[in-house]
Amino acid sequence: MLNEEMQVIFIFIERKRHDEFFDIFIVQGDYMNLSAYINIIFNGICIGGLYGLTSSAWSFQCGALKFANFAYGASLMATMYLTYFGIREWNIPAFIVMPLILIFNFGLGMLMRKVLLKNENRGTQIITTMALNLIIINLVTFVFTGFPRDMALLEKRLYITETISIGATQFTAFCLSAVILIGFNTFLKKTWTGRAIRSVVQNRDAATLMGIQSEKILDQAFALSYLLIGISGMLLITMFQAEPNYGNYIQTIAFVVCVSAGLGSLSGAFGTGILVGVISALIQTLLGSQWNDIVLFGLFIVILLVRPNGIFVSKKNVAKTF
Amino acid sequence: MFLKVENATTRFGGLVANDNVNIEVSKGEIVGLIGPNGAGKSTMFKSINGFNRLSSGEIYFKNKRITKMETYKICKMGITCTFQHAQLFQGITLEESVLLGAYNRRKTKKEALKFAHQMIDFVGLSDKKDYRVSKLNMFERKKAELAAAMATEPELLLLDELFAGLVPTEVDSFVELVRKVNKQLGISILIVEHVLKAIMSLSNKVYVLEYGKIIAHGSPAEVTTNPTVIKAYLGGDYDADVS
Amino acid sequence: GCGNSDGKGTTETKSTETTEAGTGKEYEPYKISMITQLTGDNTFGGNEYKNGAELAIKQLGGEINGRKIEMVFADGPTQEATLAEFERLYNNGSRAFVSGYGCIADRAFASMVDEMEATYLSLAWDADLIQGESDYFFRIGANVTDFAKGAIEQAAKIGEDYLKIPADELKVAFVYNTRLAHVMEPMKEKMAELGIEAVVFEGYPTDTKDFVPIITKMQSAEYDIFIPLQGVTDGTPFQKKMFELNYTPPVTFGAGVYYDTPIFAELGDDITNGIMTQSYTTPYIADDAAAGIKEFREEYEQIYGHAPLTHALQAYGGVYIYAKALESLDPADWDDTKKVAAAVKALDLDFGELPWYWGVKFDELNSNTRANQFITNQWIDGKLECVYPENLKTRDAIVPWK
Amino acid sequence: MKGIIQKYFSTKRLILLIIAMAILIFIPALENRRLLNIAIIALMYVTLGESWNLLSGMSGLFSINHALFFGLGTYGVTFGLNKLGFSVLGSILLGLAMNLVAATIVGYIGTKLSGLYFTMAFIGLWQTVYTFSYQFFSITGGSLGLSMPRELLLSKRTLYFIALIMAIASMIFYQFIRRSRLGTNFVALKENPDLANALGSNIRGYRFLSTIISACMASFAGSFYAFYMMTNNPEVFSGIISLKIIMVVIVGGMGHVFGPLLGISFVIMDELIRGMMPSQFAPFSVIIYGFALIIMAMVKPEGLISIFKKKPKDNGVAAKQSKKATA
Amino acid sequence: MMLMSVENMNVHLGGLHIIQGVDFHVNEGELVVIVGANGAGKSTTVRTISGLNPCASGKVMFEDAEVTNMSAADIAGKGISMVPEGRQLFPELTAKENLLMGAFHYRKNRKLVQEQLETVYNMFPVLKKYEGRIASTFSGGEQQMITIGRGLMSRPKIMMIDELSLGLAPIVIESLFKVIKELNATGMSILLIEQNARQALKIADRGYVMENGVITMEGTGMELLNNEHVKSAYLGL
């Protein structure tokens, strides 16, 4: 009986081969000139910086604080909505809204850490943050309705030559993410506070024995990461449309960027972000956009298999702990 | 030859943890491996066990090359190790931990369980077999670890600092246990230890490593009187501890 | 009996006043149920559906032939939840249902409702939705194949009429969201049939945020008409990006789903002006073309604060079809689902008789044969004007723009 | 038979199980389609929960996209029946085969990576398949998905009994695995892979095996879902399903047979709250659900199972013992 | 003069009464040793003093002030430093960073930090050699050195060391005992917990024997060394 069915499969594949299976592989974009390619690559780099920005806070939370926050995307999305509503619907001037949102985010981070995240248990963390994710999304839906919102700020483009240009907002985001990620990296690696944060995360008991107020410092660090979410969110709404489920995508991107950069390597995250941007631009141009996710995520798996510790992490610093 | 390590070299970046090390263990022997901290003893163990890849050199066991073999296969061939930091499976009972070892050679649960019980008896923990490992104290944990390793029915046992953190009286009773393992079960043992009392009373032969190189080997008495060894490892005040 | 246990304080908007005197007997209010996505991924579409249906009941005055009718809404964020809610409402006595947004479980209902004897008016447009004869399941809306083929025909017509290019020489740039592959497939077929060449043919995953490569490709290619098939979340950034890159395609002919929504209008005249789009049924047609369309538009905007999407009109239409069927029955018979279903089946309404313009006449498999008239709109100075067909038209098309 | 039962379930657990089963078998007698429906879904999540529990709770390979296996099982059936004209059995096997392929890839990743990296690689594969399911219309039917032939519509009762049998079978299977050689190796894998390896357990092999077994269990649940839903679209891969699978296990108690059985109380609660909310407050049903989860996670971090667990019995003994040992 | 004293301390952990009314004290500038079998409760005692375990009843006095159940960080700030048992280091920080963390409470004084770092490096030259490598790659003994070095970095008034010699080579132990003695000579009080009872008691001013959560014996180092019970139970003679 199964034999017959196997045959059916083969016939099916045979048939598909003739009509559509293979015509997808035609190399696209062969009619494009050099400056078009340069444009695409520049854009890829800027978008990549944006990926870096969106993942900056996650990178900090997951990499340095060892805390997988599944409410990350939702928090970012909530910031986007708040910014939109503050400026567009409630007509509060931007210079008042922005600090308010930052304060709000800082407070939210503090509150989350104090109330929800006391427990170190991995399962508990996942449940609480996933539940929080649901709560935030649905609160936003209820308060702001699920209607997609868009600041519709049209970004200026900076023309380098007549045909080659970069988006101004994108470029700002790029620079900002460079500053944030590299700055944070230095902060964590070089300053006393940074070291204190890392040590608390790695060994709570030992850190307290060093006289570090571990709870306090974690509270602050977590609140700080929420401040970052605030900044990223405000910048994102100027470029993208917010909708309640926007966060899911951002979260996936942040996963990919941070993990292939090597967890905890913040400046690596910036580099990887750019790499992701450029690769995805090239896939879109050469293979066609529909291959973007498939190839990109496939590549991600390969990277994990080949360099499990991240693209930018040297093997020397990775220990097998016994 | 039973176990033979030939010109084993391991590098970590620029650091040479093992430098052309040659070690031989004959069947039924207890061999000690000592040396200053960071000399490369644990590294050697990990290499024999397949956790590390040798940069160069070969390891033979019962005349078979095991250099690039996977750990579990090496275990199947008859080499089992214990780790430097006593750590058993935290979430399961002592019995099941030992059972896992017993599955190495015994296929059915009944047989394996029987053998596991024998081993638990052997180390004298039978009244605690239903305990979680986290409830045991350090001494019991070490015994449990030994039991699990023995349940795999090894021909060669590698013990890495199994005696660390024990009070001298406990060391004595543990030494007896290890000797029993060697004599009664005929298991050869390669042992790394800083508790000299144990190593001196147990081993037939001792190798001394320093900076990855073998600087001396011979009977315990020979080694402890070797001036190089005294200078590098034992220190002047040493003699008091062996009695 | 046991079904009532959780019926209290729930979805049903309980009316405490008694039925007005003079209408004779007192009946239980008749419930029409809709399970739509009020939470989850498509909340905004779901709300649009809910608003449309609510408005219909409101405009009907909450009663027909003297018996109260009321809408029951339930939240169905996923297929599974939709089915669960369906069972719950059924258990509470609902026997008349209309699709919710996305029609996510309609295929399931297509095979289930006959056994359950509940009438289901489906707005799903899947080609293989209906798999056999049914007494209770009706497809009241359009068929995706008709819609897609119609759109390509329209594009070809624009090419011929305005650009003076015959179909077999027409070149198009076709960009679609892969989530709409079911619309793309018949379009592709139709293009092959007419000999239209797609110079750029790009599908992109819904999550795509970076459109520069696609736009650059379009910039580099030569074509006559740009046919986008996009959703709300990707259409907006796409259009913005085109504007930023200072690129305007010769003619844009969108195919439903996004280019006819008020959200698109928010982008401003600079972007929207001149863009044409084919829609299934849309609120933006001539006021006299369909009874009540003007009231619908105005009241909707007044109550819900934004201009209605075509989705709202669809749900509104669905409720109206129930209303028409119920009107033809004695309220006493409403509780007999067989009779209600038969009344739906017997409906014969011409184009323009219902606010949503489409007529109703079911074929032997219960598919609405009068839901195949599509409408072409053009954005002119911030307003969606109907430019085709002739009888619904509010303005003439301006092609090319300027 | 009695011997087997006693071997795998202690008496108290058995009583608990019997009570739970009695309640479940009682449900169809109510003739209430709605409750029956909720019961079917809940029981399906028991099966899925056990599948995830085996992979993550027992073997410690944390996947947050378990719906991948579930969805492939569903697609196998709909694709086999709808596009290839397979028999029912054939298409279930097709789903299984597709899952084997996916599990092979995931399992291969599992042999190389563990911890968060495994999770991430899983996300990568999931995203690929998810995108594929939307994109390749000719095979998957795109976002509309595929329908099941109408003749295969089963009554709610039949579905219920299938789901019940599947749930019980998966629980017995889980416990069987846990008590067998495999189970010991899986647990060792989670607790300390290096030590397990040193004790002769082929950790790569067992990671692989664990993934495959788990995928097969999820595949059956997926195939069942196709018959339950009578249609199928990419939603079967969605995060909501994965989320529920994880919730069911963690709420109940990870790494425990009865975890999922207790955890479905939250699935049932979800259904009930949603039904009770007036539609204009629909988002609040999810918000309440979310708060319930948070409270539950804070009050009972070990899962609901900890209510039934007696205080570890070796505790008091340990005190006495250690005193004796040192005295 | 009494620097630190513990009065009738009781500790419960995991439902067990582990420390059952322990009394002892450390005078200023003294070197005190606690010996005892595995599981006697030595580690628990020092962990409780340094605030890592809650103290159910009893008092811990330090410099005439009560520090019972204060937060660990505050206790550390008062000048009580503890070197925990079993390589409690920061696995992903480099060796140098690990050591620096010890100097956290006087981090503003860069010069002092640098000086202290040099002192520790002199004591353990291996650490200087590999200062940039992350801690978890070090060998067992080297990790122990990092832990002790980190404790030394904190320049405390009293230093409690749990299992000083664990996993160290004899030559290192020997020099370490010398260092301890020297430190003690500079005025630092030291509370030492040591399995290697003989060597520890040799250098100790006073010693305590702990069994099953109670102190069973007290005396000068020499007294204990010559005690028959101690000899047979802990020295293995």
Ligand SMILES: Nc1ncnc2c1ncn2[C@@H]1O[C@H](COP(=O)(O)OP(=O)(O)OP(=O)(O)O)[C@@H](O)[C@H]1O
């Ligand atoms: N993964 C690694 N990366 C870099 N260096 C390493 C790594 N593992 C070990 N080393 C170094 O190799 C040397 C040998 O280490 P090993 O653990 O073998 O020492 P050991 O002889 O066991 O010492 P101990 O007695 O202190 O346990 C040490 O200097 C150690 O720091």
Ligand SMILES: Nc1ncnc2c1ncn2[C@@H]1O[C@H](COP(=O)(O)OP(=O)(O)OP(=O)(O)O)[C@@H](O)[C@H]1O
């Ligand atoms: N968190 C805990 N929960 C339950 N029991 C504990 C806990 N911590 C320690 N114990 C138990 O308390 C007893 C004393 O432990 P402690 O570590 O203080 O002993 P110790 O004297 O330091 O022994 P060692 O020489 O092994 O270091 C042991 O029996 C141990 O099992």
Ligand SMILES: CC(C)C[C@H](N)C(=O)O
């Ligand atoms: C159901 C969907 C595929 C289409 C839907 N009508 C929309 O506007 O998005």
Ligand SMILES: [Mg+2]
């Ligand atoms: Mg070592």
Ligand SMILES: [Mg+2]
């Ligand atoms: Mg201790």
